[in-house]
Amino acid sequence: MSIVVQKFGGTSVTAEENIINVARKVIKTRSSGKDVVVVVSAMGKTTNTLLEMAHRINPNPYKRELDMLTSTGEQVSIALLTMAIQAQGYDAISFTGNQVGILTDNAYTKAKIIDIKKDRILKELSDGKIVVVAGFQGVTEDGEITTLGRGGSDTTAVALAAALKAEYCEIFTDVDGVFTADPNVVPEARKLHVVSYEEMLEMSSSGAKVLQLRSVEFGRMYKVLIHVRSTFNDEQGTWVIEEDERMEKAIISGVTYDKNQAKVTIYGLPDVPGIAARVFQTLADANINVDMIIQNVSKGEHSDISFTVDKEDLNQTLEVMGKVQNDLGATSVDFDKDIAKVSLVGAGMRTNPGVAASMFTALAESKINIEMISTSPIKISCVIRRDEVEKAIKSIHQKFELQKDMRSDEYVKRMK
Amino acid sequence: MSIVVQKFGGTSVTAEENIINVARKVIKTRSSGKDVVVVVSAMGKTTNTLLEMAHRINPNPYKRELDMLTSTGEQVSIALLTMAIQAQGYDAISFTGNQVGILTDNAYTKAKIIDIKKDRILKELSDGKIVVVAGFQGVTEDGEITTLGRGGSDTTAVALAAALKAEYCEIFTDVDGVFTADPNVVPEARKLHVVSYEEMLEMSSSGAKVLQLRSVEFGRMYKVLIHVRSTFNDEQGTWVIEEDERMEKAIISGVTYDKNQAKVTIYGLPDVPGIAARVFQTLADANINVDMIIQNVSKGEHSDISFTVDKEDLNQTLEVMGKVQNDLGATSVDFDKDIAKVSLVGAGMRTNPGVAASMFTALAESKINIEMISTSPIKISCVIRRDEVEKAIKSIHQKFELQKDMRSDEYVKRMK
Numbered sequence: 111m112s113i114v115v116q117k118f119g120g121t122s123v124t125a126e127e128n129i130i131n132v133a134r135k136v137i138k139t140r141s142s143g144k145d146v147v148v149v150v151s152a153m154g155k156t157t158n159t160l161l162e163m164a165h166r167i168n169p170n171p172y173k174r175e176l177d178m179l180t181s182t183g184e185q186v187s188i189a190l191l192t193m194a195i196q197a198q199g200y201d202a203i204s205f206t207g208n209q210v211g212i213l214t215d216n217a218y219t220k221a222k223i224i225d226i227k228k229d230r231i232l233k234e235l236s237d238g239k240i241v242v243v244a245g246f247q248g249v250t251e252d253g254e255i256t257t258l259g260r261g262g263s264d265t266t267a268v269a270l271a272a273a274l275k276a277e278y279c280e281i282f283t284d285v286d287g288v289f290t291a292d293p294n295v296v297p298e299a300r301k302l303h304v305v306s307y308e309e310m311l312e313m314s315s316s317g318a319k320v321l322q323l324r325s326v327e328f329g330r331m332y333k334v335l336i337h338v339r340s341t342f343n344d345e346q347g348t349w350v351i352e353e354d355e356r357m358e359k360a361i362i363s364g365v366t367y368d369k370n371q372a373k374v375t376i377y378g379l380p381d382v383p384g385i386a387a388r389v390f391q392t393l394a395d396a397n398i399n400v401d402m403i404i405q406n407v408s409k410g411e412h413s414d415i416s417f418t419v420d421k422e423d424l425n426q427t428l429e430v431m432g433k434v435q436n437d438l439g440a441t442s443v444d445f446d447k448d449i450a451k452v453s454l455v456g457a458g459m460r461t462n463p464g465v466a467a468s469m470f471t472a473l474a475e476s477k478i479n480i481e482m483i484s485t486s487p488i489k490i491s492c493v494i495r496r497d498e499v500e501k502a503i504k505s506i507h508q509k510f511e512l513q514k515d516m517r518s519d520e521y522v523k524r525m526k
Numbered sequence: 527m528s529i530v531v532q533k534f535g536g537t538s539v540t541a542e543e544n545i546i547n548v549a550r551k552v553i554k555t556r557s558s559g560k561d562v563v564v565v566v567s568a569m570g571k572t573t574n575t576l577l578e579m580a581h582r583i584n585p586n587p588y589k590r591e592l593d594m595l596t597s598t599g600e601q602v603s604i605a606l607l608t609m610a611i612q613a614q615g616y617d618a619i620s621f622t623g624n625q626v627g628i629l630t631d632n633a634y635t636k637a638k639i640i641d642i643k644k645d646r647i648l649k650e651l652s653d654g655k656i657v658v659v660a661g662f663q664g665v666t667e668d669g670e671i672t673t674l675g676r677g678g679s680d681t682t683a684v685a686l687a688a689a690l691k692a693e694y695c696e697i698f699t700d701v702d703g704v705f706t707a708d709p710n711v712v713p714e715a716r717k718l719h720v721v722s723y724e725e726m727l728e729m730s731s732s733g734a735k736v737l738q739l740r741s742v743e744f745g746r747m748y749k750v751l752i753h754v755r756s757t758f759n760d761e762q763g764t765w766v767i768e769e770d771e772r773m774e775k776a777i778i779s780g781v782t783y784d785k786n787q788a789k790v791t792i793y794g795l796p797d798v799p800g801i802a803a804r805v806f807q808t809l810a811d812a813n814i815n816v817d818m819i820i821q822n823v824s825k826g827e828h829s830d831i832s833f834t835v836d837k838e839d840l841n842q843t844l845e846v847m848g849k850v851q852n853d854l855g856a857t858s859v860d861f862d863k864d865i866a867k868v869s870l871v872g873a874g875m876r877t878n879p880g881v882a883a884s885m886f887t888a889l890a891e892s893k894i895n896i897e898m899i900s901t902s903p904i905k906i907s908c909v910i911r912r913d914e915v916e917k918a919i920k921s922i923h924q925k926f927e928l929q930k931d932m933r934s935d936e937y938v939k940r941m942k
Contacts, residue, residue, distance in 0.1 A: 126579065126582055126583055129583060130583065160602070163542060163606065164605070164606065164609055166542055167542055167545060167546065167606055167609050167610050167613060168609035168610060168612055168613035169613075171609040171612070171613075172608075172609070172612060174619075175605045175608050175609050175612070175620060176605070178601060178604065178605040178608075178620050178622075179601075179602060179605035179606065179609075181601075182598040182601045182602050185594060185595075185597075185598045185601075186576065186595060186598050188594065189580070189591045189592070189594040189595035190579065190580065190583055190595065192588075192591050192594075193580055193583050193584035193587040193588070193591050193595075194583050194584060196584055196587070196588060196591070197583060197584035197585075197587075203590075204591060204594050206594075206671075208624070208669075209669055209670075209671075253624075253625055254625075255622070255625075
């Protein structure tokens with residue numbers, strides 16, 4: 111029998127009625143003749159509530175204890191969902207990350223999956239059970255509990271789908287799929303039927319919260335078909351698949367934003383080889399992800415480096431930089447929390463010059479100043495003031511007429 | 527360095543301030559030069575809230591899933607308490623039952639501890655850490671999560687104290703110690719300074735909720751000094767110790783009650799050998815604890831058997847009995863939920879006849895009807911109507927003048 115992995119996020123299980131609704135969806139898939147593995151997140155705002163409590167008790171808690179704490183949220187969900195499935199007469203069994211052997215490294219609060227032991231799951235499936243697995247959590251070789259970071263349940267689901275060679279992996283969420291822009295900002299934003307792993311990677315890394323970045327990486331690496339869809343209706347959502355030569359490529363898939371970044375600038379670094387390497391190695395050692403980097407060689411033998419990090423890593427970044435500042439020979443370290451990043455993503459961009467220019471024009475027409483720029487073959491990102499994000503997104507969406515479902519050839523014709 | 531085990535119940539950790547208070551107590555003991563292992567329960571009413579949620583989703587949930595669910599409560603507590611200790615500058619580490627190897631059988635919701643692997647705890651203690659262990663929970667050899675039943679954290683604490691050969695085990699709770707009667711019912715009830723394991727066993731099994739029965743059994747078996755005391759002050763509480771020949775024995779230690787029982791009566795059983803054995807073997811197979819048993823051989827070749835079980839086991843008891851009723855040849859099965867048990871406990875009772883008669887007199891003087899009686903060398907229990915419990919306790923406490931701290935010899939003199 112073919113296996114399907116279905117993942118339900120926190121918004122899918124905010125209350126008891128929702129859990130019963132999820133149980134029905136799972137049973138429907140089981141009844142259609144599939145083996146079903148369900149991955150579930152903590153109910154509603156549980157994780158945030160726990161984190162707030164932790165920070166009131168200790169403003170700077172050990173990450174090991176944070177993972178001990180927050181991993182309970184998913185454990186509650188798996189037990190309740192399993193009971194809900196059983197209440198409807200189907201056999202089911204719940205497992206923690208530890209119990210199914212979701213092995214991770216020991217980078218607490220953002221651990222990476224190293225391996226999944228699938229024997230126990232396959233055994234229970236072959237006994238006819240629906241298997242319910244806690245998302246977001248794993249275990250180290252030493253038996254320490256870890257968590258995979260925000261949205262980690264997506265990664266649990268896709269990694270399980272890869273390990274179990276599932277037919278596909280469905281990510282149920284509170285939106286209908288992946289859109290050309292956040293529909294809350296741009297009401298005319300359009301749902302994409304299909305998006306490639308590469309595009310989804312760029313969109314996830316530039317602020318589209320619909321899928322965790324690492325889950326898309328897993329999907330691409332192991333060729334897992336991912337279907338992002340709504341928990342609250344039966345409509346088709348967005349399929350994330352491999353890019354195909356025959357695929358009609360839209361130049362632009364969407365425009366995204368990320369308000370969760372902060373900019374750090376290190377001033378007066380000596381302009382000698384290896385200095386940038388030392389800055390970013392220090393950050394890597396502290397397990398801090400850096401997004402955009404800009405270096406200005408200016409005043410003679412000195413240079414400034416600016417980079418962006420997740421806001422939640424800002425304090426640690428400043429702490430780490432403070433420690434090595436003298437050692438690096440920098441004059442000062444500064445930060446800015448009021449920034450945001452807007453990004454334009456599209457696989458067709460590669461072969462269509464002029465996209466960057468159009469994007470900058472759209473921003474200029476809205477009198478928005480660009481502070482940093484970074485590009486990839488299928489993405490352009492600009493750092494702007496945080497309070498100008500909505501305006502920026504709207505003007506870019508309009509400039510590229512993303513509300514229209516056009517093929518690239520038509521599009522190129524129109525743009526000429 | 528000598529090890530002390532300290533256990534804090536749910537009422538000791540209802541809110542964040544309480545957790546910080548508990549952290550202070552623990553640190554005080556650590557600072558006095560002891561190695562400290564802390565056992566902690568779920569915060570306040572967490573376990574009940576989770577159970578209510580479970581029963582709304584599935585009126586008859588699998589016990590495995592109940593344990594998966596409720597064990598999360600203690601995991602939250604250990605993480606938060608550890609953070610609170612760390613916030614005050616002391617090193618600490620939290621462990622689930624699984625992580626420290628509290629091995630149990632697989633009787634979900636009331637598992638028994640089989641073994642404790644102490645290596646990990648000893649290692650962390652020798653590294654100078656305060657070790658915080660989740661109460662109430664364990665793990666089977668197959669890695670399944672189990673819980674030890676109501677009050678199971680007491681058992682975790684005493685079992686750990688036994689395994690670690692601790693100097694003593696402190697049970698912090700919301701009362702000042704063990705009293706001659708529930709002070710809410712009898713305001714003049716007196717705190718006992720010392721009580722023997724045997725007396726404590728009888729008191730726990732007859733409704734005194736201050737210590738879980740199995741924790742006292744562990745204490746007696748492994749000679750663990752237990753100190754029951756209040757979280758909210760620094761007063762000495764009650765020490766539970768081995769009975770000593772030199773000990774001045776009070777005839778009566780206290781009077782307890784249990785409103786949490788139900789009576790089941792099986793009518794018209796054939797009066798043939800082995801029939802009672804079959805009834806109670808059936809219940810034992812279903813892991814149902816039976817407390818009092820009375821058999822009336824009456825109408826010729828038939829007999830009735832009445833017994834009491836915990837109210838929470840009543841539905842399962844009736845179900846099990848319903849299944850075997852025909853097989854046993856019984857005519858009907860009936861139950862009564864409006865009963866309660868009052869018990870008088872005291873090690874001195876053994877050598878002082880007339881205690882039972884005085885107890886029955888006290889009840890008779892208050893016009894309370896006795897429905898079942900059972901005795902042990904150091905206890906007399908009577909089943910009465912549930913709504914007469916307070917009256918019964920008061921009249922017995924008064925009859926035996928338990929508010930006065932008398933030695934047995936004085937006492938016997940007075941009673942004469």
